[in-house]
Amino acid sequence: MDATRPDRGGRERLVVIGGDAAGMSAASQARRLRDPERLEIIAFERGHFTSFSACGIPYWVGGDVAERDELIARTPEEHRARGIDLRMRTEVTEIDVAAARVRARDVDSGTESWTSYDKLVIATGARPVRPELPGMDARGVHGVQTLDDGQALLDTLATTQGRRAVVVGAGYIGVEMAEALLNRGYEVTVLNRGTEPMATLDPDMGRLVHEAMEGMGITMVNGAEVTEVLTGAGGRVRGVVAEGPEGSGRTEYPADVVVLGIGVRPETALAKAAGLPLGAHGGLLTDLAMRVRGHENIWAGGDCVEVLDLVSGSERHIALGTHANKQGQVIGTNAGGGYATFPGVVGTAVSKVCALEIARTGLREKDARRAGLQYVTVTIESSSRAGYYPGAAPMTVKMLAERRTGRLLGTQIVGREGAAKRVDVAAVALTAGMTVERMTALDLGYAPPFSPVWDPVLVAARKATAAVRAQGA
Amino acid sequence: MDATRPDRGGRERLVVIGGDAAGMSAASQARRLRDPERLEIIAFERGHFTSFSACGIPYWVGGDVAERDELIARTPEEHRARGIDLRMRTEVTEIDVAAARVRARDVDSGTESWTSYDKLVIATGARPVRPELPGMDARGVHGVQTLDDGQALLDTLATTQGRRAVVVGAGYIGVEMAEALLNRGYEVTVLNRGTEPMATLDPDMGRLVHEAMEGMGITMVNGAEVTEVLTGAGGRVRGVVAEGPEGSGRTEYPADVVVLGIGVRPETALAKAAGLPLGAHGGLLTDLAMRVRGHENIWAGGDCVEVLDLVSGSERHIALGTHANKQGQVIGTNAGGGYATFPGVVGTAVSKVCALEIARTGLREKDARRAGLQYVTVTIESSSRAGYYPGAAPMTVKMLAERRTGRLLGTQIVGREGAAKRVDVAAVALTAGMTVERMTALDLGYAPPFSPVWDPVLVAARKATAAVRAQGA
Incomplete structure (x- = not known):
């Protein structure tokens, strides 16, 4: 167990929570600027992977990308070879801001210990929205946020006889997964709560996406509020129930596999418990140098923060790898003793369906x-x-x-x-x-x-x- | 014959010299803003076509575009239907600035007449550089600036047995024509006077183009100064002679067809004779509203003008359809009584070879x-x-x-x-x-x-x- 606030003889310690894009970009950039004699870097990742492309999962599921490992930009071993003390399968369970330390738990053994820090980077990412509905735990109902999620979905596709897929949600993940399942030979139905797919567009432009998707053979149902997942033999999913569109009441959509693509929220439970400032969308609030507001030695970046929208002048939550990488770079520069800012976003996003x-x-x-x-x-x-x-x-x-x-x-x-x-x-x-x-x-x-x-x-x-x-x- | 400076009863007359992108964009835009009762528009074009895409000629020659007429954005009849008095095959031979009139000659009959103007647009375009070398008038030596040029080249390709093509010049036209001739099944040699092809790039980047073209099977000769075209039986071209590259002396390149892609210069002989201001590159000088400097009622645009380079702060000559269209739009707005400017360029250009x-x-x-x-x-x-x-x-x-x-x-x-x-x-x-x-x-x-x-x-x-x-x- 590390002692709290030890005398490190002039050597500082940077602790990073989260081993994906923002966290490891920050760690790598700080390492470039400060050698290990001057800056120790410890990074905690609760999962099995580092620095992977969540955005690439639909293309792996759809078969455009053959192997899971192609989505991994840098492995734990590669990070370690660059002088980062990376602790995998280790979940931070508490941030003690007053004492400048974090408590981490080894996921497999359950052992907990405290690690003190001079500088802290919070890069805890986002968690998928998963509505609390009857049947959500049926076999064959999948999120697609992590590589484990992607593998589980591919395993289901490999073992399922039926060819009917229902995608819940018609945002980026939803339409990309519709393409992926179409490529795998499924009959795809997309249940969309909104007026038109791609609510990040105005409805008149979303309508064009709707029409094009129908032209590809995808069934798009707008105004459909999912209320239940139907479970069949062996606990396997057999359908999805939705209310609407308006006037059509309750409808059952048979399904052999269900993919949830409803979006994500900032994963900020730790930060909230630590009393760090959160915004209206639940994300951490930072200054332009990506410092958590009011905290000189804590930075945050990636899917767990809110960003300034330069056009509207207000804060937004946008989970996107390119922002996470840029913010990580900025954090690493600042934590490494340099100077950089992330001035904000204008809300650019691109996608495709076939x-x-x-x-x-x-x-x-x-x-x-x-x-x-x-x-x-x-x-x-x-x-x-x-x-x-x-x-x-x-x-x-x-x-x-x-x-x-x-x-x-x-x-x-x-x-x-x-x-x-x-x-x-x-x-x-x-x-x-x-x-x-x-x-x-x-x-x-x-x-x-x-x-x-x-x-x-x-x-x-x-x-x-x-x-x-x-x-x- | 029109009388000089007649009383037009409050109706103004706009005269346009040149019926391609800049001239006809100007005419069309002025017509949109002013109806024929208030503004008469007379346009002179010495050739057979209006508003055609010179940039598309390589793709027509190469077979990507099937028909010449696909390159014509708007025909003379379409312009006339919009209320423009378009006089085809009529060449303006003099601009009399003091008397505000132009002299035009019917190309077929040779008849000349004066036409007065209240407002004048000069859009005389560019002329291809055609070095004065022995043999340049051999059959099978082609420029590719006009639709007639393109048709003549296609006629040569259709009647020539041999499959050896030499392209002189390795700028945009040169490399695009190399692709076109490759697509037609020719063995293509490009003779380039400069260090590397695409002199609009730095040589280190041009080198990448060189290597890629060699990879496509195109022979690229740098540092080659063409000195003579060799004429064979029936006055047909049989080869090209070049000096260099340095140290290699005089080399003969056998050729069944030769394409000149050496670039263009502003066509400003008329403007020069009229005493209008020309810049260091031989193009007309205008203000930001595209008015010829010092002349309230004369505008110029397209390949015959110099443009302000916003990065270097100096004037350049760039022959490019997109600038011609934008400048024509600006001229038409101003000549039609509105207000618009063309602030300058940053020198963007794109191209491809295969x-x-x-x-x-x-x-x-x-x-x-x-x-x-x-x-x-x-x-x-x-x-x-x-x-x-x-x-x-x-x-x-x-x-x-x-x-x-x-x-x-x-x-x-x-x-x-x-x-x-x-x-x-x-x-x-x-x-x-x-x-x-x-x-x-x-x-x-x-x-x-x-x-x-x-x-x-x-x-x-x-x-x-x-x-x-x-x-x-």
């Missing part, structure tokens, strides 16, 4: 209203390449601009090849606070295989400029 | 030096998708940042699928004057099918940030 690409950045209409912003909105149809070039595919771009100022507020794109990453142009423009009129002059790459002579984003910006002018004061 | 994508924006090293800027440069290798996702392809990104300030100066990308349009992120960042450090926090779209968790542009920005810091003051 060949359909889906992208968004900035505010949806309801976000803009909630932020007190008045806006104009335009939607245009264009093409991924010059119209005459083979493979040119249609693309729909929706753009929101602030009334009067014309400042870009958000962009949503649904299309085929080349649609998703086009949203990056809008993401940079949002970051720079550009008006849609300024965007019309952006010098974007043009050649017939890559874009029409007016890039779709520019077409939308032109139309938005006209809408701003037309609305006047 | 599956190899090539992109650049901002300054090359030599541009930065010429502009008096000190800089750091970094080059990174990354991937188009998450490494584990099928189809992930390598991508090389080179980035220039200003010493001390860290401001982004330029980005070059060579890779496969997904490489070219990634440069747009850098183009927007350049426009916004971002530092590479600020870029490291950009919220770019991430999902395994579309990007590694750190987008290649962000990886380059991180390394560039470190380089700026390391160089210090």
Whole structure:
């Protein structure tokens, strides 16, 4: 057992809770800046894996990625070889802020011990939303957040005779899992509580996703509130019961496998118990250097924190590997004695369902209203390449601009090849606070295989400029 | 014959010289803003076509585009139906600025007449560089600037037995024509005067293009100065003679067809004769509203003007359809009584050779030096998708940042699928004057099918940030 606040002879100790993207990025970056004689780094991970790509699980389940281990960016052994004292299957059960120590439990043996720290990084991630409904523990009902989850689902797919899959939830995870199960030869039904799939888009853009998914043979049920999972022989799932859509009452959807893709919440029970500041979405609140507010020597990053939305000016919770990596890098720099900040996000997200690409950045209409912003909105149809070039595919771009100022507020794109990453142009423009009129002059790459002579984003910006002018004061 | 400066009873006359992208965009936009009772629009075009995509010619020659007419965005009849008095095969031979009139000649009959104007748009485009060498008029030697050029080349390809093609020049047109001829089954040799192909890139990045083209079976000869075209039986081309590369002396390259892709110069003979201001590159000089400097009622746009490079602060000549369209739009708005500007370019250009994508924006090293800027440069290798996702392809990104300030100066990308349009992120960042450090926090779209968790542009920005810091003051 470590002594509390020992004299470490000028050598500092950094403790990291959580061995995934944010935690291990922080540990690795701090190690780059400070050698082991000056900084000891201890990292606790309760699971079996470090630094894995949760975002890649749907592609592993769907068969695009052959092996689980391909999703692991860096193994525990690789982290250790870089001078990080990584303790696997060790769960931190308490943070004692006053004494600057954490209590950790060996998951297998149950042994507990205290470890003191000079600097602490909290990277406890997120936990999946799992509604408390009858039958949720039936065999064949799966989340897909961890590699163990993915393996369990693949085991079910390998042993299940039936070919009927129900996906609960139609956000990123839900639509990606619909594709994965379609690729595995299942008849897929997606039960969506909302108006249209992809609630991170406005419903009119979500409608395009809905139609495309139906065209792929996926059954999409909107306005469906799951109330029960039906259990059959051997405790195996046999169906899902949902209320709605409105007027349709209770409906049973037969299922041989059920995947939960309802989303995640910040995993902040430890932080809450320690009295650390949480925001309205349950995530830790930090400053721009990723320090937990009010705590000079505690940082937090990844899926357990809230981030500043630079467009709305308010805090959001976004579980996304790219933010976790960036925040971990910032934390590691600061904890290692350097200086870096994570200024916030503009809310960019991209996804796909089979060949359909889906992208968004900035505010949806309801976000803009909630932020007190008045806006104009335009939607245009264009093409991924010059119209005459083979493979040119249609693309729909929706753009929101602030009334009067014309400042870009958000962009949503649904299309085929080349649609998703086009949203990056809008993401940079949002970051720079550009008006849609300024965007019309952006010098974007043009050649017939890559874009029409007016890039779709520019077409939308032109139309938005006209809408701003037309609305006047 | 029109009378000079007649009383038009309050109806203005806009005269447009040149019926391609800039001219007809200007005419169309002015027509949208002003109806024919208030603004008469007369456009002169000396050729057979209007509003065609010169950028698409390589893909028509290569067979990706089946029909010439697919490259025509709007026909003369369509322009006339929108209320533009379009006079085809009519060449303007003089601009009389003092009298506000132009002299035009019917190309077929030779008849000349004067037309007065209240407002004038000069959109005379560019002319291909065609060196004065022995044998240049041999049958089978082709430029590829106009649709007539493209048809003549296709006719040669259809009637030529041999399969040896020589492309002179290794810029955009040269490498695109190399692909086209490869697609048509030719053995292709590219004779390049410079150090490496794609002189719009730094030589180290051009080297990657060189290697990839050799891998496709294209023979690339650098440092080769063409001195003569060899003519054989029936006046047909039979080869090309070049001096160099250094030390290799005079070499004959057998050729059954020769394509000239040496680039273009502004077509400003008319403007020069009229005493209008030209810049160092021979292009017309305009203000930000695209008015010819010193002339309230004359605008110019497209391949005949010089544009402001927002990064170097100096004027450049760039012949590119997307600029021509944007400038035409701005001219039409202003000539139609509205207000718009073309603020300048950051020098974005994208291209491809078969599956190899090539992109650049901002300054090359030599541009930065010429502009008096000190800089750091970094080059990174990354991937188009998450490494584990099928189809992930390598991508090389080179980035220039200003010493001390860290401001982004330029980005070059060579890779496969997904490489070219990634440069747009850098183009927007350049426009916004971002530092590479600020870029490291950009919220770019991430999902395994579309990007590694750190987008290649962000990886380059991180390394560039470190380089700026390391160089210090």
